[in-house]
Amino acid sequence: MFYDVVVVGSGIAGLYTCINLDEKFKVLLLSKDKLDLNNTSLAQGGIASVLDENDRFKYHFEDTLIAGNYKNNKKHLEIMVKEGPKDIEKLLNIGVDFDKDNEGNLLKTLEGAHSKRRIVHHKDKTGREIIDKLIKNIKNKKNIExxxxxxxxxxxxxxxxxxxxxxxxxxxxxxxxxxxxxTGGIGKIYKYTTNSSISTGDGIAMAHILGANIKGLNLIQFHPTALNIGNNERFLISEAVRGEGAFLLNNKFERFMSKYDKREELSPRDVVSKSIIKEINETKSENIYLDISYKDDGFIKNRFPNIYENCLKYGIDITKEKIPVYPSHHYLMGGIDVDKNSQSSIDKLYAVGECSHTGVHGNNRLASNSLLEGLVFSRRAAEDINKKDKIELKINCETKYRNIDGNIELDNNYKKDIQNIMQSSYFVNLNKNKAKEGIKKINYIIKELKNNNYIKNVNYYETRNMAIISKLILEESLKNDK
Ligand SMILES: Cc1cc2nc3c(=O)[nH]c(=O)nc-3n(C[C@H](O)[C@H](O)[C@H](O)COP(=O)(O)OP(=O)(O)OC[C@H]3O[C@@H](n4cnc5c(N)ncnc54)[C@H](O)[C@@H]3O)c2cc1C
Known part of the structure; x- marks a missing residue:
């Protein structure tokens, strides 16, 4: 079977590429699981963009640079900040129901390291709302399978x-x-991650095998506040909760952020995560809490219904109790290196969303800039492809299929090994000795995967991809730590 364009991934980046592709193209949209199972569906806080006269492009630009330690690609960042509002407008036209006041004006919230209220949201289920509306729209397009x-x-x-x-x-x-x-992020290489189960770094690993330039894989974001209830699940307690005034407390229920940064709870994520780890080391207790219970019950339930419900499932009423939190893997700033039109170093191979490296985030992503990057640069990829002509096929492309190779079933043990290696060698801080040891163990796993006749099913390929990505991350991190 032949398609003009194949889009791999049905998160915000893949879906918005499809929305913007010209109808002259025959397009295939692939999703490795259900269409709506991805990191985008989990996004709570919202999308940052300059949308009123109290804000300026230069403020959003500067806030992003500060969070990214000035390591951002400034040209790409300028594009994102300036073009973002038109993509928000397009989402509104598609029917995305961002929260509004009684006069119909968009409500905007504040999040860590933003100097202005500029994050549009749909309650605390922004990603879900966007995905639902984009999927509905795409299902009406005749040229997309x-x-x-x-x-x-x-x-x-x-x-x-x-x-x-x-x-x-x-x-x-x-x-x-x-x-x-x-294809989204890499969270599943960690034991503790906020990411969905699809996040095994497949696209980045395959682009690497193909020879594409991969950049910044050492740039991993650890979110400071995931729910910590003693199991492996890490439900995110959004940045917006601190944006609306929640305090971080140590084991003695004392606020501590002012010891580490004058921006306190609203410091960038890397600063807050590192501060929490320092506080844990100082107090010798892993008990860290987020407290918003002093705010009005009605406000909390209306503004954070998803977080309220989820915490309640674990027996925590956030209108009355402190939320136990701990840092967790959250996001990858690096990925397949792309230019301003999302074109990779390989001709006709584009990468968009979290699997790409546009450089806009620098060393640390500013909250709510990821969905924005996904929108702006996937539209630009589509616009770039739209300028090209359809090709006349000279070869026969009938769909061929064959049964899967291999005769040994691979269990989940290598996946678990990789998660333990990553958790102990690079979690908030890099542990150089553990990282060196980890690379050796991962090399062994890669060799075993090659040398045994494992059944080449999804589990096999995900394990291969996780091993490749983890190795690249540890190598890059050690190189950058010198
Ligand atoms: C809990 C949580 C909350 C967040 N909140 C926010 C927020 O408020 N604001 C913000 O800006 N960002 C937020 N982020 C980050 C943001 O949601 C993600 O970075 C962004 O949604 C990634 O979108 P994406 O389209 O690149 O990938 P995803 O949405 O993860 O989609 C990836 C897609 O690729 C497909 N795929 C992967 N591998 C394969 C394969 N081998 N074959 C076929 N298909 C494949 C998957 O099936 C999936 O459809 C949050 C992230 C998390 C985890």
Whole structure:
């Protein structure tokens, strides 16, 4: 089967690429699980953008630079800040229901390290709302075919891309002229992550195998406040909770952020996460809390219904009690290196959203800039592809399939090993000795995966991708720590 464009991923970046692609193209949209299972659906806080006269592009630009330690790609950042408002406008036109006041004006919230209230939101379920509306819109497009539970396993390239796709325990070969990777993050290489189960770094690993430039994989964001109730699940307590006035407390219920940064609870995420770890070391207690209970009950329930409900499931009433929190892996700033149109170093291979490295975030992403980056740079990818002509096919591209190779079932143990390695070697701070040890262990896993005749199913490829990504992260981190 041949498509002009294959878009891999149905988060904000993949869906918004599809929305913006010209209808002259025959497009295939792939999602390795259900269409709405991704990090975008989990996004709570909202999208940052300059949307009224109290704010200025230069303030958003400067706030992003400060959070990113001035390591941001300034050209790309300027594009994102200036073009962002028109993409928010487009979402509104598509029907995304951002919260508004009684006069119909958009409500904007504040989050850590933003100097202005500029984050538009839908309660604390912004991502879910966006995904639902984008999917609804795409389902009406005749030129787009959607394939759910279809896993991209390998990419080869000659004149066209040749994609191996696993579906229903069979290998299918598809070809396309343009390939857009929108495969999201890497969270599942960690034991503690806020990310959804699909986040195994597939796109980045496959682009690396293909020879694309990968950049900034050492730039990992650890969110300071994930719910800590003693199991592996890490439900995010959004930045917006601190934005609305919540305090961080230590084991003696004392505020401590002022010891570490004058911006206190509203410091950038890397600063807050590192401060929490310092406080834990100083107090010799891992008990850290977030407290918003002093605010009006009605306000909390209305503003944070999702967080309120989820905490209640674990027996914590946030209108009355402190929330136990702990840092957690959250986001990857690095990825497949792209230019201002999201084109990678490989001709006709584009990368958008969290799997890409546009450089806009610098060393540390400013809250609510990720969805914005996903919008702006996926639209730019689509606009770039739209300028190209359709090609006349000279080869026969019938859909071929064959059964999956291999005869040994791979269990989950290598995945767990990788998660333990990453958790102990690079979590908030880098542990150099553990990282060096970790690389050796991962090399062993990679060799074992190659040398045994494992069944080449989704679990196999995810394990391979997680191993490749983890190795690259640790190598890059050690290099940058010198
Ligand atoms: C809990 C949480 C809260 C967040 N809150 C905010 C927020 O308020 N504001 C903000 O700006 N950012 C937020 N972020 C970050 C932001 O949500 C993500 O960075 C962004 O949504 C990523 O979008 P994406 O389209 O790149 O990837 P995703 O939304 O993760 O989508 C990835 C897609 O790729 C597909 N895929 C992956 N591998 C394959 C494969 N091999 N084959 C086929 N398909 C594949 C998946 O099925 C999925 O459809 C949050 C993140 C989390 C985890």
């Amino acid at each position: 959607i394939l759910e539970n279809a896993f991209l396993a390998n990419i080869k390239k000659d004149e066209l891309f040749k994609l191996t796709i696993l579906k229903d325990n069979k290998n299918y070969i598809y070809r396309c002229n343009y390939l857009v990777l929108a």
